[in-house]
Amino acid sequence: MSEHRTEAPYADLDPATVLGALQDAGFPCDGRLLQLNSYENRVYQVPLDDGRVVVAKFYRPGRWSDAQIAEEHRFAAELAEAELPIVPPLPLVAAGPAMTVSAETPTLGHYEAAPGRVFRLAVSERWAGRAPELERPDTLAWTGRLLARMHQVGARGRFSHRRTLDAQTFGHQPRQRLIELGFVDPEIDRGWINASATALEEVDRAFERLGTIRHLRLHGDCHAGNVLWRDEGVGAGPHFVDLDDCCTGPAIQDLWMLLPGERSAVDAALHHLLDGYRDFMDFDDRELLLIEPLRTLRMVHHSAWLAERWRDPAFPIAFPWFASPSYWSQQAADLREQVERMQDSSG
Incomplete structure (x- = not known):
């Protein structure tokens, strides 16, 4: 990340910013958002224009480096390739001028919500499920x-x-x-x-x-x-x-x-x-x-x-x-x- 760009605080992450980031990442939305339960990151369930539903994760500022996030994404992809039921992040595209996606980690986006203010995000498919019955x-x-x-x-x-x-x-x-x-x-x-x-x-x-x-x-x-x-x-x-x-x-x-x-x-x-x-x-x-x-x-x-x-x-x-x-x-x-x-x- 450039020295002139810093991670924006979550106070700047309003619905318009979330939808704009997904639009610029190549995931046009139908305008609806459902915030999911996550204290560490900000996570949203998002219906897309094409009928799919995805989950978008905006990483907590300052917690992980890009290299650490890249290892998380590669591990998820490795598990999915081994046919484990893990949902890996999807590739993003720089479909708008505010989005940056590197060739080394195409699943991690940097969205410049305002000059010098950046959010990092990943997008994955939505898988539904219920709590496991761990007493069985x-x-x-x-x-x-x-x-x-x-x-x-x-x-x-x-x-x-x-x-x-x-x-x-x-x-x-x-x-x-x-x-x-x-x-x-x-x-x-x-x-x-x-x-x-x-x-x-x-x-x-x-x-x-x-x-x-x-x-x-x-x-x-x-x-x-x-x-x-x-x-x-x-x-x-x-x-x-x-x-x-x-x-x-x-x-x-x-x-x-x-x-x-x-x-x-x-x-x-x-x-x-x-x-x-x-x-x-x-x-x-x-x-x-x-x-x-x-x-x-x-x-x-x-x-x-x-x-x-x-x-x-x-x-x-x-x-x-x-x-x-x-x-x-x-x-x-x-x-x-x-x-x-x-x-x-x-x-």
Whole structure:
């Protein structure tokens, strides 16, 4: 991106800008828009003049570099070419003067909404689906098989620009950002500061105990909300959406968030999920010891994620409790519980 062009804030992304960007990307719209649920990016369902319906994603300014987005798009295309039910971004064209599309990444557009003010966007086909019934053994096994096939593809190559999921990138660095941004008061929130430090020490020890483990290209954010179930037609069964957080890490990262919250049901669900997974891919049972450390990293990372986006007007409305004094005391209590869980699982 030219030094004279900066990414425009979401406040500038009005309906006319969305429709203009799609028009200039080669997707003439019929004038209707439906904003979909996404806090990280701005995502719209858009009917086109030719009767098709597409999904347009406008990337959050400053989060990813063009190189990181390009790797996300290439990974999605690689999965689709392997006949996995993944919807890859569509090629764009510079059909209008405000749109720029590079030959290296034809699925990523740069739309200059105003002089020097640019939005980055991608467009994909719309696939409908419903929430998966993850309490069913057959659903878990089917999802496990699909994840294993995704990991087979992920093991074939490497990311050069995407993040690696480890204690530094998802734990220590987010914790430090929270302190530096002023969201954590060293005096008032001393309980969280101490609990997070202790919890991350346990995470460090958990990774050190395991030693060398296999790292793959992963979905990275594989929770139930990013799995849609289709009952019939092409891609019947589970399919995964939103590779925005794809990263490098251990296979268990794409499995543990699909487990139920009730601890009594975790072992049975994990059995069915891994039973399907092992039909296509070996699994290192040592990685099961990373479930609680990874949960801990997600807790710390989520707090930093909220803090870094607090100036986005959508966040105080959606997460009003984040600014409350009780938030950090509850987080401290949860992290202390995580310390106990990690110590128990380490034997």
